[in-house]
Amino acid sequence: MEILEKRIQQDGLVKKGNVLKVDNFLNHQMDIQLFNEMGKEFKRLFADKPINKILTIESSGIGIACVVAQYFDVPVVFAKKTQSINLDGEVYSSKIESFTHKRVYDVIVSRKYLGPEDHILIIDDFLANGCAVNGLIEIIEHAGATIEGIGIAIEKGQQIGGKLLREKGYQVESLAIIDAMDDETGEITFRH
Amino acid sequence: MEILEKRIQQDGLVKKGNVLKVDNFLNHQMDIQLFNEMGKEFKRLFADKPINKILTIESSGIGIACVVAQYFDVPVVFAKKTQSINLDGEVYSSKIESFTHKRVYDVIVSRKYLGPEDHILIIDDFLANGCAVNGLIEIIEHAGATIEGIGIAIEKGQQIGGKLLREKGYQVESLAIIDAMDDETGEITFRH
Numbered sequence: 001m002e003i004l005e006k007r008i009q010q011d012g013l014v015k016k017g018n019v020l021k022v023d024n025f026l027n028h029q030m031d032i033q034l035f036n037e038m039g040k041e042f043k044r045l046f047a048d049k050p051i052n053k054i055l056t057i058e059s060s061g062i063g064i065a066c067v068v069a070q071y072f073d074v075p076v077v078f079a080k081k082t083q084s085i086n087l088d089g090e091v092y093s094s095k096i097e098s099f100t101h102k103r104v105y106d107v108i109v110s111r112k113y114l115g116p117e118d119h120i121l122i123i124d125d126f127l128a129n130g131c132a133v134n135g136l137i138e139i140i141e142h143a144g145a146t147i148e149g150i151g152i153a154i155e156k157g158q159q160i161g162g163k164l165l166r167e168k169g170y171q172v173e174s175l176a177i178i179d180a181m182d183d184e185t186g187e188i189t190f191r192h
Numbered sequence: 193m194e195i196l197e198k199r200i201q202q203d204g205l206v207k208k209g210n211v212l213k214v215d216n217f218l219n220h221q222m223d224i225q226l227f228n229e230m231g232k233e234f235k236r237l238f239a240d241k242p243i244n245k246i247l248t249i250e251s252s253g254i255g256i257a258c259v260v261a262q263y264f265d266v267p268v269v270f271a272k273k274t275q276s277i278n279l280d281g282e283v284y285s286s287k288i289e290s291f292t293h294k295r296v297y298d299v300i301v302s303r304k305y306l307g308p309e310d311h312i313l314i315i316d317d318f319l320a321n322g323c324a325v326n327g328l329i330e331i332i333e334h335a336g337a338t339i340e341g342i343g344i345a346i347e348k349g350q351q352i353g354g355k356l357l358r359e360k361g362y363q364v365e366s367l368a369i370i371d372a373m374d375d376e377t378g379e380i381t382f383r384h
Contacts, residue, residue: 058251
């Protein structure tokens with residue numbers, strides 16, 4: 001998606017350790033006009049799928065998912081990290097390892113909001129090793145719901161997550177796939 | 193706001209200890225059409241204010257803030273709980289006590305995304321004792337930005353937060369204010 005790639009080139013910062021910081025427009029400050037463009041593109045890419053719900057994970061997936069949901073006219077459910085006393089009743093859960101925060105999270109979704117009748121589009125901001133998406137897939141499978149697709153803003157193409165998900169047969173649509181980053185020159189190479 | 197009050201009556205659950213669960217449509221599963229109606233109402237209520245940015249706090253404020261932001265045509269910044277290694281540089285910070293999670297959070301906003309030129313609308317899902325909003329106000333004041341208003345989905349009118357904020361002169365607009373809840377009958381009384 002050209003406008004997202006241009007925005008990453010313009011405002012993304014490449015840091016040591018294969019880190020790309022896009023908190024200027026994606027996951028701290030959020031450009032809602034850009035999220036709308038992403039929503040239109042996801043709708044085009046998943047137009048033929050009978051999606052009735054979007055599932056994302058807190059926190060940085062929520063904003064994108066809510067704006068994208070308008071193009072599918074569906075509700076959003078976000079998976080919560082760690083148990084909350086305000087979530088009663090039964091939950092589906094999974095464990096997700098965050099390399100950013102160097103810890104393992106328990107991730108939960110209330111059984112009330114996911115079931116066999118649901119056709120799910122997973123939305124998240126980043127796909128790298130695939131830990132977060134695989135945790136969501138585990139939860140959706142527990143619920144007996146159908147995974148219609150996976151929509152990602154930025155995929156780190158050098159990491160294995162996207163490749164493995166596609167090999168399993170999922171429709172993974174990443175609006176920008178990064179094949180190489182150089183933290184000395186700041187150069188970012190996209191896959192096309 | 194009548195459609196929000198009706199939705200709370202229909203789908204909200206009153207629990208012991210003055211707890212209102214609205215995770216069916218507000219803060220776990222999210223009704224994006226309802227969020228759009230809330231956005232229109234906030235725009236009407238804050239129409240005369242020169243708002244250039246919305247500030248909210250993770251996680252349950254983010255979805256509402258992003259949909260609402262479309263009616264103001266502004267970006268959203270969300271305050272993050274606890275330090276992340278992916279947020280470099282200087283941050284504004286504040287401490288917020290969560291009664292739901294029974295702990296104190298450090299909440300941070302990058303100095304890059306808040307400054308003296310900013311005119312801020314604070315958006316959050318709940319206002320009760322006001323801890324979260326007061327933490328955001330402290331951050332905005334550190335940044336030298338202007339607080340143009342505070343937009344809340346549901347205010348618990350029996351608790352002190354809204355009253356104190358209004359006494360300080362802030363324009364606080366809560367789309368539903370609850371004056372009483374009965375966990376035996378499930379009855380909810382709104383302020384009008």
